[in-house]
Amino acid sequence: MTTTLPVAERNPLSPTGKKPPVAPVQRRLLDRLTPADLRVLRLYLFTRLGLWLVAYCTSWLSPAGSDAETPARWLSRWEQWDWAHYQHIAEYGYFDAFTRDEGASDNLVAFFPGFPLTLRAVHTVITDWTVAGLLISLVSGAVAVVALARIAGLGRPDSALAGQRATGFLLLSPAAVFLAVGYTESLFLAFALPAWLAAKNRKWPLAGLLTAAATTARVSGLFLAAAITVEFLLAQDDRRVHRRLRSLFWCALPVLPAAAYTAYLYAHTGDWMAWKHAQERGWNRNFHTPAEAFRNTWHNAFDHLQTTGYAWEFQLELAAMATGLLLMAWLLYRRRWPEAVYIVLTLWALGTSYWYLSIPRATLLWWPLWTGLAHWSLRRGWVKEAYVGAVAPLAVVLAVTFTSGHWSG
Template identity: 80%
Template sequence: MTTTLPTAEQSASSPAHRAPTRDPGPVRNPTGAPEQRRLLDRLTPTDLRVLRLYLFTRLGLWLVAYCAAWLSPAGSDARTPAPWLSRWEQWDWVHYQHIAQYGYFDPFPGIDPASDNRAAFFPGFPLLLRTVHTLITDWAVAGLLISLVSGAVAVVALARIAGLGRPDSARAGRRATGFLLLSPAAVFLAAGYTESLFLAFALPAWLAAKNRNWPVAGVLAALATTTRISGLFLAAAITVECLLARADRRGRRRWRSLPWCALPAVPATAYTVYLHANTGDWTAWKHAQERGWHRDFHTPAEAFRNTWRNAFDHLQTTGYAWEFQLELAAMAVGVLLLFFLLLRRRWPEAVYIGLSLWALGTSYWYLSIPRATLLWWPLWTGLAHWSLRRTWVKEAYVGVVAPLTVVLAVTFTSGHWTG
């Protein structure tokens, strides 16, 4: 099942719009060059520029990891830098690798059953990691490769979303991807984490929904759900988009398309059944989240107070307190974004952001919200459109916000992300 993702540049650069030339006859090339050429023909000049920026920012983050290996080796008196790949083997990556190696319930050396919270992670990324590992034996390299390829798909889709229906689509697309790739938490798009893979499914799913291709939107959103619970929030947004879409002349399109919008519930349900079959607990995923990360339910006011106290009341070491301050800042950005979407009556995107904020803002304290901002595509497209109307927005972002990208990248690759 395929879909065409049209852009203004794509139609202008397609072979159908070129001047007629003499047919040279069939091209015979056993190396597969015609297939590669067709793939490149589907990429617009904007896509290629976006991918070039993506590659340069990947090189920059890899350079940061190299510097962190020298600046923060194991031991204060070390004479040898830490291995470069070890800079990416941090925190959640360890869980993904263990799931890929041992599954969800088989024991492995050093694991304490009381702290085994592997069930908190959806299976999509570990399954793909296990598959890629059959070709690439180093687990860390396999994880980095997944994120590298997934991120390339994601930035192209984001650029096309930003350019939908705009005469300045090329500039809007480049701006949106630039804001994303220079966002403070961008290091997680390069690491062996789920953000890039989720976006590689979620953004094309949203693009398909905007083009009224509901089967493709449903299938891609289901794949997104295999990686993160946020796929269900995406499914809700696609459902609202479907309900708001114009029906065909006989009024049947929206109702016939709704089953596709429900498809993302299938992988979430299947994972729940799998966990129940092995634990006897229908809420095993939720309980793993509670044990490992204090994601039990609290009111938004309680979550805000607990986060504020840990950020500013000197209850934590400075490293942890600074991270709680980042959580508060990211939540403030999310609330402002939701207000803007509601003001502009962009109901589907508002549903997606609202559900995300509710899930993140009703734990004991805020956790992982800076990472979650990477998944808020309305934020990056909105900033892009705003910056095209107000030139100072881009200047302020590059001057004030983008430097935090390096700070957080160093924090992650040096092993100081959690305190």
């Protein structure tokens, strides 16, 4: 004799036997995502898969140590260069006894605390440091691409297509590998792009708070704050003066994290300029005229002063600076003053060191570049074809360069 169970007993997860409902928080999140957002996220996940495959291949093509028969650990492919600094800060802090004994704290203070603090928090759940760093960038990048797509679509009838194009150009850009590794780019964009979107929608308190969060990760947050302030000053607003002043306060809020970090370093070092001096010691970021910086970079790129790998990276720096200057000129021509302010400040900071350094990585943060390319490609179909055919392959080259341990810029 068989017994038929009541419906409620067939599925212990649901009293009705039906698929359990989505949790309220998840449901609210899904409800906020449009079909266009979901298409952007699908592209994002596919490009993440591609980068993970590149890392897998380089673990075999460029094995660790001298044993050419044993591949390197896959996670080790992401533990390159600045990652060691971020993990050290998250694990030991800036001024622990071990760091002082090694003398490493002198240069560690060049890294803003936002990413290490986030890494330490995630590490309480994800015990592997590298996995925790990759997870931060994965989630942050997802937030960033959705925000970028929405920025690209502002005020356009073809908003969905414009957003997909902008996201595609970013994710296939030469330095795109840095959006996947445990670095600050994705985390910065996850705050900076929603901040810009909030500013365009005249939500000044939200824009100020998000920009302040971005400033904890990178000094570029101050450049973004300047751009948002210009956007605020240019906005047509009929509110009363005291409300305008209150909104202006939110635009200035991002100064506080930078000031707090400066005070923290002074308390430990007695040097109000500790961050700048660390940049100078570790990366030759002492002030030089733009002409001097260009000459020094050019000589290291083409005058056989460096090994070929390093010389090639200096050539990339020159190409990225040229791209930035063209972008700046276009923004000024179109009188897009807020975005122009952001790019001008960025180029000034990167173009007045002893030589150009980390400019290809900085291009990831230039959202006007990706939105501008997207809008241009919708008017001129050959732009997309040229980019995918001639520029996107460099993303694989740089991904291999980084994951094989040959990147230094």
